[in-house]
Amino acid sequence: MTLHDAARKLLEEHKVQGVLGYRKGSLPFRTRPYLFRDPCEIEELVFTPFCGLNLARYLLFLPQGIERVAIVAKGCDGRACVALVRENRLRRENLLILGVPCPGMVDTRKLAEWEGLKEHEVTLRGGEIVVRGVAYPLASFLDASCRRCRYRSPLVYDILVEGGEVPSLPQEDTLRELRSLPEEKRWEFFRKELSRCIRCYACRNACPMCYCKECFAESHKPSFLHPSPTLRDNFVFHIGRAMHLAGRCVECGACERACPLGIPIATMFLAVSDTVREHFAFEAGVDVTAPAPFVTYREDDPNAFIR
Amino acid sequence: MNSPWEPKIVAFLCHWCSYAGADLAGVSRIQYPPNIRVVRVPCSGSVDPLYILKALREGADGVLVSGCHPGDCHYLSGNYFARRKFLVLHELLAFLGLRDRVHFSWVSASEGQRFADVVKAVTEAVRSLGPNPLREGESTCDAP
Numbered sequence: 001m002t003l004h005d006a007a008r009k010l011l012e013e014h015k016v017q018g019v020l021g022y023r024k025g026s027l028p029f030r031t032r033p034y035l036f037r038d039p040c041e042i043e044e045l046v047f048t049p050f051c052g053l054n055l056a057r058y059l060l061f062l063p064q065g066i067e068r069v070a071i072v073a074k075g076c077d078g079r080a081c082v083a084l085v086r087e088n089r090l091r092r093e094n095l096l097i098l099g100v101p102c103p104g105m106v107d108t109r110k111l112a113e114w115e116g117l118k119e120h121e122v123t124l125r126g127g128e129i130v131v132r133g134v135a136y137p138l139a140s141f142l143d144a145s146c147r148r149c150r151y152r153s154p155l156v157y158d159i160l161v162e163g164g165e166v167p168s169l170p171q172e173d174t175l176r177e178l179r180s181l182p183e184e185k186r187w188e189f190f191r192k193e194l195s196r197c198i199r200c201y202a203c204r205n206a207c208p209m210c211y212c213k214e215c216f217a218e219s220h221k222p223s224f225l226h227p228s229p230t231l232r233d234n235f236v237f238h239i240g241r242a243m244h245l246a247g248r249c250v251e252c253g254a255c256e257r258a259c260p261l262g263i264p265i266a267t268m269f270l271a272v273s274d275t276v277r278e279h280f281a282f283e284a285g286v287d288v289t290a291p292a293p294f295v296t297y298r299e300d301d302p303n304a305f306i307r
Numbered sequence: 308m309n310s311p312w313e314p315k316i317v318a319f320l321c322h323w324c325s326y327a328g329a330d331l332a333g334v335s336r337i338q339y340p341p342n343i344r345v346v347r348v349p350c351s352g353s354v355d356p357l358y359i360l361k362a363l364r365e366g367a368d369g370v371l372v373s374g375c376h377p378g379d380c381h382y383l384s385g386n387y388f389a390r391r392k393f394l395v396l397h398e399l400l401a402f403l404g405l406r407d408r409v410h411f412s413w414v415s416a417s418e419g420q421r422f423a424d425v426v427k428a429v430t431e432a433v434r435s436l437g438p439n440p441l442r443e444g445e446s447t448c449d450a451p
Contacts, residue, residue: 179402187404191440216357224361232441236360239399243356246395271402275395297387299377305397306390307412307425 003072003161004042006098010070011039016096017065020058021072022051028119029108033058035066047072049106049124052143054254056080056208059090068094074102076145076252078154079285080208083250086288089211099157104138104146105253109262111141139172145253145266147172155286175270191231193263199229199237203255203265209248209284216240242268247276247293250285314368314433318343318426319358321351323381324415325373331419339423340430343371350374352385356396359409366442369408369433373425376413386413407432408439 001009007019022045023034029050035058036042055077062069073081081097084090103124111117114131121132128135139147148171153160178186201217204210216224217237225236249269256266276282279302280293320326326347332339344367348354351374359370372393380386393411400409410429414422 183401183404183406185404186402187440190403224357225364232364235441236357236364239360239396239403240357242399243392243396246392268399268403272395272399275398279394280391294388294391297384297391299387301387301390302394303377303390305394305411307410307428 001159001162003047003098003100004045006159006161007036007045007070007072008039008042010096010098011036011042016068016070018062019045019070019072019098020055020062021045022047022053022055028117029106029111029122035062035069045072047100049103049129050108052105052108052254052257053206054080054208054250054252056084057206057254059084059095059208060211068096070096070098073097073099073154073157075149075151075153075155076102076250076254076285077208078156079151079250080252081154081285082156082288083209083248083285086285086290086292087248092288096159097154097157099154099160101153101161102146102149104142104149104152105257106138106141107143107257139170143253143257144174144264145251145256145270148174148270149251151286156288175267175274178267193265194234194238195231196261197229197234197238197263197265198261199227199234200260202258202260204241206254206258207245208252208254209245209250210241216244238265238268242272245269246272247280247282248284249273312438314342314430314438315366316343316369316371316426316429316433317362317367318345318371318373319348319351319354320345321374321381321386322347322349324375324379325351325412325422327416328373328414328418328422331416332422333419335419337419337423339426342430342433343426350380350382350385351389352380352382352387354389354392356392359396363408363439363441366439368436368439369410369429371410371412371425371429373412373414373422376415379415405440407436 010016019036021036022031024046025032031051033053033055055071078097078099085092123130127138129138129141225233251270251273253266276293282293320329351372354372362370374386377386412425414425
């Protein structure tokens with residue numbers, strides 16, 4: 001079944017009250033999240049390599065009266081759904097996961113060098129992206145988080161949509177280059193990047209796992225940082241968020257795509273995910289029942305870093 | 308006026324072991340560098356990584372978190388949970404290039420000498436790193 005047929009059928013048969021999906025945005029290469037409630041609207045539903053938002057974010061802010069909802073989920077949206085169910089934010093029986101195999105999301109900033117590029121001038125063909133008739137390898141246009149993606153199709157789903165072509169791309173270690181730098185160079189890099197942050201909180205607001213009613217960044221009692229976007233306050237915000245996302249980050253990269261300054265913030269969250277995977281053998285959004293790494297422990301956890 | 312720079316280190320010590328260990332170092336008249344500023348906490352497990360980050364934000368050159376040895380926690384498992392959080396923070400700071408700003412140790416109530424040794428080692432490690440790099444371009448705004 002195609003995505004459109006599946007979504008239409010669900011609405012027509014009143015299996016769900018809404019389908020959370022993407023719709024064309026008002027700017028080229030932009031899509032926006034939309035809750036389809038009427039089967040006639042479904043023809044406007046799209047799924048392209050420009051659907052970088054993580055739709056699971058919107059599951060926690062559904063309008064009243066929507067009890068059962070279907071979500072168009074690529075691999076990372078699916079992981080976020082699992083993670084939210086695991087954290088009791090959602091009830092699995094009220095959620096219908098419409099899995100779509102994901103070709104990887106295109107980093108639209110990489111298309112900026114073509115002036116006045118129109119959407120129809122960019123097409124995907126197998127593992128290639130064709131821009132104005134010239135084919136380039138898709139991998140070089142993909143978002144960093146998509147280049148290292150492990151789960152292109154959702155692991156947990158109710159309906160898996162057929163059709164979508166999933167080019168087999170090598171899973172790349174996007175942090176290798178950073179890790180190979182000497183320590184001072186790495187701090188130099190992060191010092192520069194963190195200083196650029198204007199703390200608009202777009203990253204936090206795009207994150208499916210950042211759902212606290214009151215964020216530590218805006219808390220006054222106790223206060224952990226000042227609202228001014230200085231290096232030290234940005235440091236507390238981003239590192240603090242990385243710690244809150246440890247073992248919870250689903251590695252979708254929505255934060256990085258949302259950043260208006262193009263700061264590679266996801267690198268920090270991905271580094272934390274690597275630590276959690278390596279030492280605690282845990283991956284967020286993969287298993288609904290596995291205990292979170294910070295609510296459990298082993299007596300033989302690594303101890304060598306402690307004096 | 309122009310005294311040479313000395314590192315300031317915030318030490319979060321657990322009430323049941325490390326704080327008592329520091330006390331023992333004191334009553335035993337064991338010398339250790341006066342660079343640490345002690346904050347007593349109920350348990351190393353109660354040390355939110357945000358406390359550590361805030362200490363760095365406020366200009367501390369280093370942070371030491373110390374608790375009971377594994378298996379000896381007054382609350383049975385607080386330090387095991389703490390160890391997981393600290394490992395992640397430790398590896399993240401190392402990834403950012405800020406290794407050795409934040410230290411962790413286990414010191415029991417009977418280890419006064421060990422406490423002095425840990426403080427000596429941490430002070431030297433932080434001294435060799437120089438002042439906290441977050442202080443550069445310091446704003447005049449303080450967190451309320």
